[in-house]
Amino acid sequence: MYKKISLVTLFLVLIFGSVFTNADTQKLEDPKLVAPQDDGISIMGKASNGNDETPGEWYIGSTPSNLDPSKPILLFVHGLNSTAQIWWEDNDMYQTAYDAGYQTTFLQLHDAGGYNEDMWDNGQLLAEKIIEISNHFNGKPITIVAHSKGGVDSQTALTYYGAHQYVDNVITLSSPHHGSQLADLAYSSWASWLADLIGAKGDGTYSMQMAEMEAYRQQTDPQPLAYYNDYYTLAGTSWGSAFSSTWYGGMYLSSYGSNDGVVTVDSSRLPGGTEVAVGDWDHSSIRTGITFPVFDDYLADQQNFTSQKQPKGKKKNLKSNQWIHGGELKEGQDGISMAVEDDVSELNINLMTSKQPKSMKLVDPNGKEHPALFKSTSIDDGVFKNAISHMASIKRPTPGEWTLKINSHTPDSYLLMNDYRTKRPFNLNKHIKQNGDLNLTYQMQSQNKIKHTTYTVTESKNPANTKKFTNQSNHSQNIQLGKPNTTYNVTIDIEGVTEKGYPFKRTIVESVKVPGPHHR
CATH class of the missing domain: 3.40.50.1820 (Alpha/Beta hydrolase fold, catalytic domain)
Incomplete structure (x- = not known):
């Protein structure tokens, strides 16, 4: 029911x-x-x-x-x-x-x-x-x-x-x-x-x-x-x-x-x-x-409730308006460059660190500083438990290159996720063809001009086993995975320009697994 x-x-x-x-x-x-x-x-x-x-x-x-x-x-x-x-x-x-x-x-x-x-x-x-x-x-x-x-x-x-x-x-x-x-x-x-x-x-x-x-x-x-x-x-x-x-x-x-x-x-x-x-x-x-x-x-085992198959969502083409970046933060001030294209009505900036930075501020393409915009919250549950989330929203951001300046007390690491609200979402039609072996085929489509796409393929249990594929000529990429019954993380970074010449960046993250013997 x-x-x-x-x-x-x-x-x-x-x-x-x-x-x-x-x-x-x-x-x-x-x-x-x-x-x-x-x-x-x-x-x-x-x-x-x-x-x-x-x-x-x-x-x-x-x-x-x-x-x-x-x-x-x-x-x-x-x-x-x-x-x-x-x-x-x-x-x-x-x-x-x-x-x-x-x-x-x-x-x-x-x-x-x-x-x-x-x-x-x-x-x-x-x-x-x-x-x-x-x-x-x-x-x-x-x-x-x-x-x-x-x-x-x-x-x-x-x-x-x-x-x-x-x-x-x-x-x-x-x-x-x-x-x-x-x-x-x-x-x-x-x-x-x-x-x-x-x-x-x-x-x-x-x-x-x-x-x-x-x-x-x-x-x-x-x-x-x-x-x-x-x-x-x-x-x-x-x-x-x-x-x-x-x-x-x-x-x-x-x-x-x-x-x-x-x-x-x-x-x-x-x-x-x-x-x-x-x-x-x-x-x-x-x-x-x-x-x-x-x-x-x-809660009780009553016969008047009949189990039924639940509605199953149809696979949809992903509409990604997000860009993801991360890495080390040095002690002192680090700057992270962020591309913001035209027609963005709102930019939501989500930054995670393991420690509270000394300060964070944004610098717009005109060099104007925007301090004290971030609200910090400790994450006390789920996948990223123990991280600190810092969030800020900017209405109608000036298009161009922004800089996020982070002043850290001690060496740290960060994960940044920007969400772009636009009138015309950036459509990424992703088609994955798994041929029953170790081959995957990705196809990317966009109404904006894609200059190049980078695929970072990492064995989830063995991060040292990482391969990168960069596609600059077309939007189709064939990837050969290493071994069956192994889970791989595929991080896809897309860069391009809009019709008005402003740069944009987007990221897709997913996991793939080639079939093999059952775990247990």
Whole structure:
């Protein structure tokens, strides 16, 4: 059953959800840690993402006075680079579930220990803990509520590691079932400096590349147990408040369709699942109590809800109005040159660094300085956790060459993404022909004159294996990849001039994978 949430419906949800949450509410204590078993799980992360919890630990929420014995145990599963605490610290989801009469549990995946893991390692750990939780509650059914990548980890646990028999339903809140283009960005040639510095390139991020998740879907969807359990999905379309931590991702993902700042609506749709709602939530708010009334009816294993295939987005030609650049920042002042063509109504500048610069200012083509335009926000979740995002918008920028001057206290790295708002979008019709072997063919088309296109092809797990192809004669490029069953990042940089002679620059980032034997 699919229902598109209208503004009226959302308004009613806000009203009645608030009443529902506050009725007979009592202040809850934090969930209690269950005495851990000696299961040999390392508590040390392989790389730092800022977390220091113990993977495999799980918590039990307070037992509500209105506990409904017919309701399943709720197991809340966190996402990439996150921890179990996101469900009850600065979040009313735990309180809302308690008020509704549910017994709640919460689990720390490997990401909570300092290093993000792929769906295989997280799925195996999750499956072991599902069995443990089921035994603790004498076999009472469990329903999973999973945020972001936790939804992929959950399907892996149920499909491959034998946990399906202990679980009724699975609710996924903005889960990247088809991957996230932000993961592709982390492995791009421009983002690698910063991604390495902030520890963004864990196995979990790697597994969320679009090509990796396409291979995962091809492997998983035909499995006999892939949809043994009922899956219900929710997706968001808000980027949060202006210049919030999800605003950067929302701007970048806007070329790929509606999104919540981290995951597109198309990616949240799970084949064989049921889309419950697409609403005005960002990637953080979708995991709060505001969505609980929306999916409450889908928590129990009821027969009146029939799973159906979700709407599948058609592949579209990408309309890219973005330019990406990145690299090292030296101590002192560095200048980054930015091309701005004519007919740009608004230029949105998105800069990420690992440290707060001493100062940032823009110099327009006439030499005029524009200081103090940037608003800085720490990114505390997702692929680029631990980075600092700096954003500025310029209405009707003067066409020509701009300079972004950054004064850094210490050596650092940066990732810059410029979004150009124009009346006539820069259309890039990209056709990829994969011949079943190691050949890819790209074709670029533009109503403006393309002078040259550079393709940087990097093996995602081995950045030293990088090749560059520069095309100056035509817009078709054939690329020979190195080996099968390997994921490559392709960063495409286009330079040219408009009809009025102003230079423009655009960038496309994607991942590709040549088919090979399945991972597991």
